[in-house]
Amino acid sequence: MMMVLGLLLLLLALFGAPLFAVIGASAIFSFYMAEIDLSVMAIEFYRLAEMPALVALPLFTFAGYLLGESQAPRRLVLLTDALLGWMPAGLAIVSLAACAFFTAFTGASGVTIIALGALLYPALKQAGYPENFNLGLITTSGSLGILFAPSLPLILYGIVAQQLNLEQKITIDDMFIAGILPGLLMIVLLSSWSLWVNRAVRKPLAHFSMAHVLTAVKASAWELPMPFIVLGGIYSGFFAVSEAAAVTVLYVFVVEVLIYKEISLKAVPGVMRDSMILVGAILIILGVSLASTNYLIDAEIPATLFATIKEYISSKLTFLILLNIFLLILGAMLDIFSALVLMIPLLLPVALGYGIDPVHLGIIFLANMQLGYFTPPVGMNLFIASHRFNKPVMQLYIATLPFFFILLFAVLIITYWPDLSLVLLGR
Amino acid sequence: MPGETDNVARRLLKTLARIEDGMLVLLLTVMICLAVAQIFLRNFFQYGITDGDNLLRILVLWVGLFGAIVASRERKNISIDVLSAYLNVQARAIAGVVVDLFVVLVASILAYHSGRLVVDEYVAGTLALTNVPSWLVQSVLPFAFGMIALRYLISSVMHSRALSTGSRQ
Numbered sequence A: 001m002m003m004v005l006g007l008l009l010l011l012l013a014l015f016g017a018p019l020f021a022v023i024g025a026s027a028i029f030s031f032y033m034a035e036i037d038l039s040v041m042a043i044e045f046y047r048l049a050e051m052p053a054l055v056a057l058p059l060f061t062f063a064g065y066l067l068g069e070s071q072a073p074r075r076l077v078l079l080t081d082a083l084l085g086w087m088p089a090g091l092a093i094v095s096l097a098a099c100a101f102f103t104a105f106t107g108a109s110g111v112t113i114i115a116l117g118a119l120l121y122p123a124l125k126q127a128g129y130p131e132n133f134n135l136g137l138i139t140t141s142g143s144l145g146i147l148f149a150p151s152l153p154l155i156l157y158g159i160v161a162q163q164l165n166l167e168q169k170i171t172i173d174d175m176f177i178a179g180i181l182p183g184l185l186m187i188v189l190l191s192s193w194s195l196w197v198n199r200a201v202r203k204p205l206a207h208f209s210m211a212h213v214l215t216a217v218k219a220s221a222w223e224l225p226m227p228f229i230v231l232g233g234i235y236s237g238f239f240a241v242s243e244a245a246a247v248t249v250l251y252v253f254v255v256e257v258l259i260y261k262e263i264s265l266k267a268v269p270g271v272m273r274d275s276m277i278l279v280g281a282i283l284i285i286l287g288v289s290l291a292s293t294n295y296l297i298d299a300e301i302p303a304t305l306f307a308t309i310k311e312y313i314s315s316k317l318t319f320l321i322l323l324n325i326f327l328l329i330l331g332a333m334l335d336i337f338s339a340l341v342l343m344i345p346l347l348l349p350v351a352l353g354y355g356i357d358p359v360h361l362g363i364i365f366l367a368n369m370q371l372g373y374f375t376p377p378v379g380m381n382l383f384i385a386s387h388r389f390n391k392p393v394m395q396l397y398i399a400t401l402p403f404f405f406i407l408l409f410a411v412l413i414i415t416y417w418p419d420l421s422l423v424l425l426g427r
Numbered sequence B: 001m002p003g004e005t006d007n008v009a010r011r012l013l014k015t016l017a018r019i020e021d022g023m024l025v026l027l028l029t030v031m032i033c034l035a036v037a038q039i040f041l042r043n044f045f046q047y048g049i050t051d052g053d054n055l056l057r058i059l060v061l062w063v064g065l066f067g068a069i070v071a072s073r074e075r076k077n078i079s080i081d082v083l084s085a086y087l088n089v090q091a092r093a094i095a096g097v098v099v100d101l102f103v104v105l106v107a108s109i110l111a112y113h114s115g116r117l118v119v120d121e122y123v124a125g126t127l128a129l130t131n132v133p134s135w136l137v138q139s140v141l142p143f144a145f146g147m148i149a150l151r152y153l154i155s156s157v158m159h160s161r162a163l164s165t166g167s168r169q
Helices: A002-014 A019-033 A039-050 A052-069 A072-084 A090-106 A111-115 A117-126 A131-141 A152-163 A172-178 A180-197 A210-219 A225-235 A241-259 A265-298 A301-312 A316-333 A336-353 A358-372 A380-389 A393-416 A418-425 B002-045 B052-073 B089-124 B134-138 B140-168
Strands: none
Touching: A002 A019, A002 B089, A019 A039, A019 A265, A019 A336, A019 B089, A039 A265, A039 B052, A039 B089, A039 B134, A039 B140, A052 A072, A052 A090, A052 A111, A052 A152, A052 A241, A052 A265, A052 B002, A052 B052, A072 A090, A072 A117, A072 A210, A090 A111, A090 A117, A090 A131, A090 A180, A111 A117, A111 A131, A111 A380, A117 A131, A117 A380, A131 A180, A131 A380, A131 A393, A152 A172, A152 A265, A152 A336, A152 A358, A172 A180, A172 A225, A172 A358, A172 A418, A180 A358, A180 A393, A180 A418, A225 A241, A241 A265, A241 B002, A265 A301, A265 A336, A265 B002, A265 B052, A301 A336, A316 A336, A316 A358, A316 A393, A336 A358, A358 A393, A358 A418, A380 A393, A393 A418, B002 B052, B052 B140, B089 B134, B089 B140, B134 B140
């Protein structure tokens, strides 16, 4: 009976049923079979209103959408170019740095490819980089940066993990610190690859020009303090994450709407609405999965799962290898937010059983999901890039392949070298 | 005349959509103002708005649910949907109707049981904020799930209409 229903739900999901309904249906059915009053569904869903950190989600999302609508991407590229453009493969490295920064602040919803890709793709082409390299670079960069604060997936992982009442406490701030070195590793590896691939492109190097830097700094004078205020505030402990989110919204609104006037006041409600559609789509899944998680824990399913896996896999190393493979497949099928709220309640207790730090697991999970953004056949960013640059998806599969293997290498380092994630936390 | 009722229905839905959008914008605006005010008051005047943090958390729930209503209206709920691309037009419409009715069923169950919760809270008379009863705060749950069910019900009608006109051709 359970099996048949599970298959039926899977089929419905594959034919496009919204995931909240699929997760909701499985929770409803499980509680019904366990003869638990179904008002538990509403009670659990209502817990969305009891999570202080969750306030950050709508606020950061809105701020990210505002930034994407303004000319901030253009100024960001100008500034990064003035600072890094003189290096060999300079523009490629500029693209990586700018995209990572932008994605961290806008939350990896595909907006990076649309906002920054439109600027960088023609520029890269003009600088003489090969087409497939450019396509691969931009598509890959669309999810680069989710390991940096204040990205939404990092926040959501912290929130979901806190719901599980683990013995080892974990905060969102921990996640923000843990992501720094793994995120940098990815950028360094991709930059090295860009250098190597384009070693034949012998362009005379541009000179580093202080005058250029000053012009670029002046152009983005109002935006420059923002990352320092937000990141400085979070890392120094001055702001809670939700407060940092509120400050970011205020700052972005004042700068882009009132000072630069690049978004008219009339256009703001539309941006609000669009951004809150994404928030609603994420929160309704989070809400129903609170109920299904409650059932899982009640029925001791994570513990049973761990006992079963433990029978076949005794070593932590083998578990990690299988985890990587599993997450790669998962990332290609599910978007990062649904994957987080669905799988973390199951995976985290099992991983703890193997002695994996919950913070480390979060970084492994997100790094894997980052790959999923452009893993064929269904990686979301492949389609966004295909649509944006008018190229067949097949070409994007091929163009992203080398980048995929480089980031896969990074994911493996991140997975088997826990200290990379944990050393800054002193755990 | 069916055309007449169609027109009225369409106009009603349009108004409804405008109200939903308006609520979404209003809720987010209140949330931003409250969150910013809290920070200023706390840091410069060592003063906190009574219930401010609780109200913010409740606003998250409301914004999320109104966002979900609009997402349902615009078919922007997160889904996987890899198989329907391989279907022909007619089979796709059938799959559409089945999926829609499935969502109607789930959302209705959620609406019904959250409605029961609201009634229980009303009888119990618990407070969510100093002057605001819990049932009022929670009433967004049955409302939102009801609206989502309605949207997918409408969508199922559209899909089955597409099916009947498709088979006539």
